[in-house]
Amino acid sequence: MQITPIPCLTDNYAYIIYDNNSKTTGVVDPSESQPIISFLKKKNIKLNYILNTHHHFDHIGGNIELKKIYNAQIIGFEGDKHRIPGIDIGLENNQKWNFGNSTIKIIHIPGHTLGHICFFFEREKIAFTGDTLFSLGCGRIFEGDHKQMLASLNKIKKLPRETKIYCGHEYTYKNAEFCLKYDNNNNDLKKKFEKIKKLKSQNLPTVPSSLEDELKSNIFLRCDQKDLKIKLSMKNQEDFKVFKKVRDLKDSF
Ligand code: ZN
Ligand code: FE
Numbered sequence: 001m002q003i004t005p006i007p008c009l010t011d012n013y014a015y016i017i018y019d020n021n022s023k024t025t026g027v028v029d030p031s032e033s034q035p036i037i038s039f040l041k042k043k044n045i046k047l048n049y050i051l052n053t054h055h056h057f058d059h060i061g062g063n064i065e066l067k068k069i070y071n072a073q074i075i076g077f078e079g080d081k082h083r084i085p086g087i088d089i090g091l092e093n094n095q096k097w098n099f100g101n102s103t104i105k106i107i108h109i110p111g112h113t114l115g116h117i118c119f120f121f122e123r124e125k126i127a128f129t130g131d132t133l134f135s136l137g138c139g140r141i142f143e144g145d146h147k148q149m150l151a152s153l154n155k156i157k158k159l160p161r162e163t164k165i166y167c168g169h170e171y172t173y174k175n176a177e178f179c180l181k182y183d184n185n186n187n188d189l190k191k192k193f194e195k196i197k198k199l200k201s202q203n204l205p206t207v208p209s210s211l212e213d214e215l216k217s218n219i220f221l222r223c224d225q226k227d228l229k230i231k232l233s234m235k236n237q238e239d240f241k242v243f244k245k246v247r248d249l250k251d252s253f
Helices: 032-045 063-070 078-083 148-156 174-180 187-201 211-217 227-232 239-251
Strands: 002-008 012-019 026-028 049-051 073-077 090-091 096-099 102-108 117-122 126-130 163-167
Touching: 002 032, 012 032, 032 063, 049 063, 063 073, 073 078, 078 090, 096 117, 102 148, 148 211, 148 239, 163 211, 174 187, 174 239, 187 211
Parallel strands: 026 049, 049 073, 073 090, 126 163
Antiparallel strands: 002 012, 012 026, 096 102, 102 117, 117 126
């Protein structure tokens, strides 16, 4: 399974997934068609599937044109069929779906939008988390509420630690600055920041991250941790209140 991040718009990533054995190709969240077409032409491969994590324009913008050119099938959340352009196959929470020889499990993770899903490749341990979990961050809460978003992040936290995390945007550097502001003596975070700075200086993507790294360094995944609660002077507060506080701080960062 080969995964290639394709930078789109200003800071979006679409991902080309290519399974060499079955010669199956998919693209996750094509915000525009042109960069995807260029890549496929260069590699001389066709597109079989378009996978959408959620309905926002910067994740579905290339759907219709790519479908027209390649006759690709569009896969998304059943509950969002009315707002994912060109959708062919609607999948439900926990449903499994075959991509070539691989199995994808759909995990419904509402909060950023109500119909947001994660595509989890079970055997390969690869998760496409869209705008729900970013490297060192999480998405803004547009349609859901904080409880929902926290519950969704907790679902992702239960995946195997070695899971590779491919997210929807290159926000990592700015996210790291935010995490460092409120979680400043976290050594794992400091180490991760050094790696990020290096990648940034070479103009390389900071994706994928790993769930292991995120659990140690992403402040939004640490809202249940005592040491973080103490840092935020919220020692005996519920996880969800700590999460809301951190999300609010990030909104005005
Ligand atoms: Zn979005
Ligand atoms: Fe987005």
